[in-house]
Amino acid sequence: MAIEKNCTHIQFFRDAAPYIQAHKGKTFIIAISSRVIESSHFKQLINDIAILSTLGVKIVLVHGTRSQIDQQIQLQNIPSSMHKALRITTLEILDVSKNIVGRVRVNIENMLSYALNTPPIINSGLSIITGNFITAKPIGIHDGVDYQYTGQVRKIAKVQIEQQLDQHNIVLLSPLGLSPTGKAYNLHYEEVATKTANELSADKLIFILDTPDDLPRQLTLKEAKTHTKINPLIQRIDSALNSGVSRVHLIDAKNEGGILLELYTRDGSGTLISTEQYEEIKQASVSDIAGILELIRPLEEKGILIKRSREQLELEIDNFFVIKRDQKVIACAALYPIASSDVAELACLVVDDNYRGQQKGDVLLDFVENSVKQSAIKKLLVLTTQTTDWFQERGFIKGKVNDLPEAKKKLYNYQRNSQILLKSLEG
Numbered sequence: 001m002a003i004e005k006n007c008t009h010i011q012f013f014r015d016a017a018p019y020i021q022a023h024k025g026k027t028f029i030i031a032i033s034s035r036v037i038e039s040s041h042f043k044q045l046i047n048d049i050a051i052l053s054t055l056g057v058k059i060v061l062v063h064g065t066r067s068q069i070d071q072q073i074q075l076q077n078i079p080s081s082m083h084k085a086l087r088i089t090t091l092e093i094l095d096v097s098k099n100i101v102g103r104v105r106v107n108i109e110n111m112l113s114y115a116l117n118t119p120p121i122i123n124s125g126l127s128i129i130t131g132n133f134i135t136a137k138p139i140g141i142h143d144g145v146d147y148q149y150t151g152q153v154r155k156i157a158k159v160q161i162e163q164q165l166d167q168h169n170i171v172l173l174s175p176l177g178l179s180p181t182g183k184a185y186n187l188h189y190e191e192v193a194t195k196t197a198n199e200l201s202a203d204k205l206i207f208i209l210d211t212p213d214d215l216p217r218q219l220t221l222k223e224a225k226t227h228t229k230i231n232p233l234i235q236r237i238d239s240a241l242n243s244g245v246s247r248v249h250l251i252d253a254k255n256e257g258g259i260l261l262e263l264y265t266r267d268g269s270g271t272l273i274s275t276e277q278y279e280e281i282k283q284a285s286v287s288d289i290a291g292i293l294e295l296i297r298p299l300e301e302k303g304i305l306i307k308r309s310r311e312q313l314e315l316e317i318d319n320f321f322v323i324k325r326d327q328k329v330i331a332c333a334a335l336y337p338i339a340s341s342d343v344a345e346l347a348c349l350v351v352d353d354n355y356r357g358q359q360k361g362d363v364l365l366d367f368v369e370n371s372v373k374q375s376a377i378k379k380l381l382v383l384t385t386q387t388t389d390w391f392q393e394r395g396f397i398k399g400k401v402n403d404l405p406e407a408k409k410k411l412y413n414y415q416r417n418s419q420i421l422l423k424s425l426e427g
């Protein structure tokens with residue numbers, strides 16, 4: 001049992017190692033909703049953020065205060081109104097906001113300082129910095145309605161924030177900003193986070209939310225726009241991804257260790273939104289050779305696939321197709337047209353152990369078949385020792401040596417005694 005547990009830890013560490021390296025020195029903006037701050041998961045989340053910081057990630061933390069302000073307004077019976085889903089901040093509400101921002105900020109500072117100064121992080125020399133990093137301006141009057149002290153971000157003190165991050169400090173930003181004339185304005189934490197991410201050209205913008213975790217793991221920006229649950233954030237996400245932020249993540253605070261799983265495992269735990277596909281299927285290129293070799297070697301050693309040298313693979317790379325997930329090759333297949341025939345041999349179809357049973361094999365087979373649709377190839381041939389049923393279930397029919405094209409007949413290895421399977425691509 002203990003050995004099994006150790007193996008899981010070791011595997012996690014091995015899987016995480018490339019991500020630890022990749023995220024080191026990168027800038028992540030982490031936006032935490034006001035409801036998450038009130039939840040029982042918040043303390044652990046702060047501890048996990050402290051761990052990220054010790055792993056060399058540059059962190060700007062932005063917190064919300066909406067639900068705390070709502071509660072106080074109700075408690076104190078303060079009149080409050082909205083226009084077009086935006087709160088009108090009166091002077092009275094601004095006072096409440098200032099108090100709440102102060103309280104939440106001190107609370108987070110305390111928790112983070114504690115997390116950074118207790119084992120296992122003690123003495124790391126990291127600290128948390130707050131400051132006047134945001135300049136605000138009023139939203140003004142819209143449709144005749146004066147939003148008073150509801151503001152928007154005018155400027156982010158990029159250089160000053162970057163100086164703090166370079167000194168390994170975590171920068172904490174609140175949804176309150178001052179105008180150059182010293183007036184305070186209530187801001188949306190989502191806007192503060194997004195504008196900061198854009199201004200700093202952050203690598204990631206991460207929203208920690210308390211919404212149910214039933215969104216897909218990966219979405220392109222285009223797909224995200226069709227999800228109603230993402231609707232309230234979509235403008236921010238669009239703005240970030242179009243301003244050079246590489247990826248936006250939505251993480252459910254209820255998932256234990258969700259932020260660590262999302263950032264240090266290939267499959268994550270939240271929803272990753274990017275302009276490009278996280279997983280792609282394509283014709284292979286030279287840069288995929290190492291990944292293909294890593295995938296096929298164990299099967300060659302078991303005798304399931306015929307051994308290919310690196311040199312051979314380099315020569316044949318244009319025949320290969322791959323599925324890549326976050327830059328790693330997780331499936332491959334090769335197609336070799338057979339001279340003087342309308343047949344092409346499909347070989348080396350492999351799906352990484354971790355991704356089997358998810359129709360990746362089907363997707364790859366469809367892709368290969370579509371790639372030859374307009375060509376002279378009318379039949380696919382497979383020679384397999386252990387996967388006959390899988391191919392038969394996908395329309396392949398058993399054949400004999402005599403059914404092979406001449407060029408292939410001569411090369412048929414009777415000792416290996418592979419099953420011959422053929423599939424017509426016509427009709």
Ligand SMILES: CC(C)(COP(=O)(O)OP(=O)(O)OC[C@H]1O[C@@H](n2cnc3c(N)ncnc32)[C@H](O)[C@@H]1OP(=O)(O)O)[C@@H](O)C(=O)NCCC(=O)NCCS
Nearest residue numbers: 347348349350351356357358359360361362386387389390
């Ligand atoms: C065969 C292979 C490519 C299928 O990939 P995959 O992405 O898991 O396939 P799919 O998700 O599309 O299909 C999974 C189904 O195939 C079945 N399957 C997997 N391997 C099989 C095999 N050798 N024989 C028969 N069925 C098989 C699974 O049990 C599953 O069936 P289910 O849906 O009824 O549970 C993958 O198992 C693999 O890489 N195998 C080792 C390499 C190999 O033998 N390649 C063929 C030589 S060219």
